[in-house]
Amino acid sequence: MTVKIRLKRTGMKKAPSYRVVVADSRSPRDGRIIENIGWYNPRVEPSAININEEKALSWLKNGAQPTESVASLLKRVGVMDRFSQEKAASSAQNPTQA
Incomplete structure (x- = not known):
């Protein structure tokens, strides 16, 4: 089962x-979901983005794949940077599992 954000x-x-x-x-698209982790409103200036970073990070660590639009939102919030830092730190600690 492939899980997407x-x-x-x-x-x-x-x-x-x-x-x-x-x-x-x-x-x-608007069907059954597993978990709601935030919202995005493009109609206000600047766009309103509210994402629970802890939930997003835990889903990314478990292998959930963000779509292109969600990946750009996660970059704007800073979640993707944090995820890549944690991924690099864990691979530095466990070089055999990389």
């Missing part, structure tokens, strides 16, 4: 807002 569309017609969710890659 992706956007789930909410809001009214012509006024989208999104939830950042963890879901099975086979489920539909």
Whole structure:
């Protein structure tokens, strides 16, 4: 089962807002989710992004793959940098498992 971190569309017609969710890659965009880890509102200036960093990091460590749009949001928040630092630190501690 492939798990993805992706956007789930909410809001009214012509006024989208999104939830950042963890879901099975086979489920539909607005279908069943595993966990809600944040939200994103592109309609305000600047865009409002609220992501629970601890939950996002734990899902990334467990192998969840972010979509392109979610990866860019995670970079803007700083989660991807933190994830790559922790990944590099763990590989430095365990060079045989790299």
